[in-house]
Amino acid sequence: MSLKIAIIGAGPAGFYTAEAALKHWGGAAEVDIIDRLPTPYGLIRAGVAPDHQSIKAVTKRYDGTAGGQGVRFIGNVEVGRDVSIDELRGLYDAVVLSLGAPLDKPIGIPGDDLPGVIGSAAFVGWYNGHPDFAGLEVPLGHHGVAVIGNGNVAIDCARVLAKTPAELATSDIAQHALMALEGSGVRDVHIVGRRGPHQASFTTKEAGELGHLERAQPLLRAGDLPPLEEDAALEPGHRKMVTHLRGFAAAERSDKPVTIHFEFFRRPVAVEGHDKAERLIVETTRLEDGRAVGTGELHAIPCGLVIAAIGYRTPPLAGVPFSEQLGRFESDAAGRIGAGLYASGWARRGPSGTIGTNRPDGFSVVEAMVADGLAGGAAGGAGLDALLASRGVRATGFADWQALDAAEVARARPGAPREKIVDMAEMLALLG
Structure with missing residues (x-):
């Protein structure tokens, strides 16, 4: 009797967890990935920068x-609206939250x-064509933008704002x-970051890209950099990233029309303005x-747009223990929440690491399922299909996604990989 798993x-x-389940159980497991x-x-x-194909x-x-074999993608189904967690736990032998x-x-x-x-989730979703944010009002008329955060998402936001249309044309923005x-x-x-260059979490690639933008120059105050000899204590990759920052600080001011200012040692205390x-x-x-x-010393950064890239949260679900x-x-x-209920990825450990960091999470959850001695016998996908009907x-299914994928590729502007469909009603209408 096959094990029925809902992710x-x-x-x-979600995909790494499904991969781990298939590697362990093979044809003895049926996995539904619900989104x-x-x-x-x-x-x-919706999150990776469009110019990082x-x-x-x-x-x-x-x-x-x-x-x-044994895996289904089930789209256009919202847990908490179309089906509850308790209902899924009754229909499947195991439920994994990979939200x-x-x-x-x-x-x-x-x-x-x-x-x-x-x-930043909203801003990144806006330029990436996420249906939730396609209609977001993003004021770009003011000369200044403040991006709060010292991680790669902050650099992604700054880079997209600073690039020319020609630089972005071949992306899937x-x-x-x-x-x-x-x-x-x-x-x-x-x-804008509260601490200094040595504490920033930019990667070498992300920081280095800013030095090669067509119309923008990155700058920072040389006084914000620690003594050069202190770089020796850094991990090699981080040291290389700081070397890029030192290069930006030493560069002469160019005539490029856009400037990316690294505002280290600046703590946001208020946003001001008339309405x-x-x-x-x-x-x-x-x-x-x-x-x-x-230190008590205050400065004003003129800006008409403030983007907060300071971290993310998982949405809570009714009946699931959640840490505010x-x-x-x-x-x-191991990702175990309760009997037959698990979490993997950022929903388990918080927003940290790279895309590949999620892979060990999936295998850890499957190991927990094995240790828990889960037995098959639940209704699984057949029961869910009947309930949704x-x-x-x-x-929608994976074949529907393939149809949407083909439509997006077909409507792409010259040189771009696709033109995303950003409206849910249009997606469903295209699928008939």
Whole structure:
């Protein structure tokens, strides 16, 4: 009797968990990967920068999993709306929550609710064509933008804002975003971080790319860099990243029209403006035992758009233990939440690591299932199909995604890999 497994979320964590289940049980397991969108791949499709196409090639691996025997992709089904967790636990022998962390953490400062203040998940979703954010109002008329955060997402946001339309034309950036950026008045992009260059979590590749932009120059204050000899204590990759920053600080000012300002040792304290964001107030900080401590010295960064790239949260689900402090489900080290209920990926450990970091999570969860001695016998997909049909829910499959994929590729502008369909109604209409 085959083991019936439901995986909620068709991003990297979900696919790696399905891959691990197939490797362990082979034909003795039936796996349903459920997602609220008709399109799979989660963060790969909607989170990875559109000009980083090589990273998105990992979807070919996921295609192999989705097209394998014993695996189904079930799209356009939202857990909590179309079917509950308790219902899924009754229909499957095991349920794995691989929802990722799609919600932005709030900045938590006065004025963070003003128009023009948005989270990076929303901004990235906007330029990547996520249906939830395709209609987002992104004010680009002001010369200044402040991006709060010292990680790769902050650099992604800054780079997309700073690139020329020609540089973005061969990416899969959404057409509405490309058109908005073509008319952008942004000339100063400020990347704001509470600590210094040695504490920044940019990768070498991401930082280095900023030195090769057609119309933008990255700059930082030389005084924000620690003494050169202190770089020797850094891990080699991080040391190379800091070397890029030192190069930016030493470079002469060019005549490029856009400047990317690294604002190290700046703690955001307020967003100010008349009915909209007009400036970000920051406090100068210093390091004490690795912590950023305010000095009381305040500065204003003129900006009409503030993007908070300071972290993400998993959405809670009714009946599932959730840590508000950590912003993720409560589970043990193996991803076990309760009897037959597990979590993998960011929903298990929080938003950290690379795409590949999710792979060990999937295998860890399957090992926990084996240790728990799960037995088959649940209704599985047949039961879910009947339940959804009774509620009039129009679920989509992997063949439907392939039809959408073909349509997106066919409508691509010259040189681009695809033109994403960003409206759910249009997706479903195309599928009949």
